[in-house]
Amino acid sequence: MASAHNAQSLVFLIVTLVTLSLFSLEALQAQEKAPLPDYVIEEFGNPPAVPEGALSDELQSAVTVAFVDAMAQSSWQEAQTIALGEIVASKDPRLVWLIADLMRFVPSRGLNAELSNAASAMLGIEPPTRDNWGAVTDHLIAWDIPAPPDYLPVKRAIFTSLVPGWDKIFIEGDIDWRHVSWGGVLIDDRAYDETLKSCNCIPAADNPDVSSAEDATWLKDEDIVFGIGVNDEFRAYPRRIMEVREMVNDTLGGRHLGIPYCTLCGSAQAYFTDRLPTGVDRPVLRTSGLLIRSNKVMYDITTHSVFDTFLGNAVTGPLAEKNVKLTQASVVTTDWGTWKKRHPETTVLVEALALGRDPDFRNGRDADGPIFPIGNVDPRLPVHEDIIGVQTASGKPVAFQRSKAIVALNNGEEIAFENVRLRLEAGGIKAVDADGADLGSHEAFWFAWSQFHPQTALWSGSS
Secondary structure, eight states, X not given: OHHHHHHHHHHHHHHHHHHHHHHHHHHHHHHHTOOOOHHHHHXXXXXXXXXXXXXXXXXXXXXXXXXXXXXXXXXXXXXXXXXXXXXXXXXXXXXXXXXXXXXXXXXXXXXXXXXHHHHHHHHTOOXXXXXHHHHXXXXXXXXXXXXXXXXXXXXXXXXXXXXXXXXXXXXOBSSOGGGEEEOSSBOOOOOTXXXXXXXXXXXXXXXXXXXXXXXXXXXXXXXXXXXXXXXXXXXXXXXXXHHHHOEEEXXXXXXXXXXXXXXXXXXXXXXXXXXOSXXXXXXXXXXXXXXXXXXXXXXXXXXXXXXXXXXXXXXXXXXXXXXXXXXXXXXXXXXXXXXXXXXXXXXXXXXXXXXXOOOOTTTTTTTTSOSSOOOOOOTTSOTTOEEEEEEOTTSOEEEEXXXXXXXXXXXXXXXXXXXXXXXXXXTEEEEEOTTOOBOOOEEEEHHHHHHHSTTOEEEOOOO
């Protein structure tokens, strides 16, 4: 009887485990097949069916001919046209990612139209009448079309055939390579402290020269600056300079900082690049020339580790293997007149760092919205609405609509979310905790914050 009972118990256990496994599998599949939000369907329509599994040998061969061989020989021949026809006939929308990657670099209008028509047929959409690459890529992102098998090696072949410096960038890591595209500039691969060396890139500034506020007569009071304070030392980084440099490696208040500015995201951030794990040297941040959903892809010139610009964690290379995550200091976006009045002891970057330029991208190039593909955007705010973003002690990201927060704070209202408190700081806004300690907040466009923090909470005022 004992043996029979044990056997029945064993059978019951096996059945239970199998049932739980099936339940977990069904739950996982349900999660993977979660319906797209209504606003995505409304804007982009319903996505095409997506097959699973590996590509056939014939299809893999067509991919090599159409994408790898075409870039290696720098030409598009009859063999590529035939291969593209085989790819279209497969009706596998996963392969459209590779078509879009190639479209980004194609100067020929005829070939661009051929690729656009192929991509549109595979996605089941009308061929775009303008910005072919952007329209196709927006659909891919919004529908979250999976990447094809062995995607990265083919994408790597496309990109590195044009910019050799990217060969150390395109490696496996915790990064969604589908969303990485070219920003139209080359990689800044200059060694540390070579600020004066010219490059065909967006040139980072290392150890920038500064002046006193009194000597900065070139700045108007209404000019926008990004203010940072560390250990009671304050410095202003004029937007005019940051739009040209986009990356500064500096030292302030005895701490090393890496300061990226994404003109496309309206976001200046300040990362501490010291006090890292044992054996990790100071990361020297550079602009790669690549974008991920219209946000700059920055990397460390020493290890070629890529960092998530918005989150501060290394996602590839030796620093990712060591789980390096940079912490932030707050950046206050304000005007020069208010900043220097609040902090008369401030220093400021010198005018020469602007290289004689004053692009004002926000009110010029980007005035009509994002110029690169971003896919779907959380509809709770307009894409270019300014927010103040920060993460709470629990790890919850929260965004505060800047326009309403300014009004509320000026009216003496308290703005709080979990441990976060907002306060006015030199004409801008800063997030602190209940004891007044800096929480590392920064301003950004809503589309950028919400796509890198898809689960973000949103404070938008009491009315």
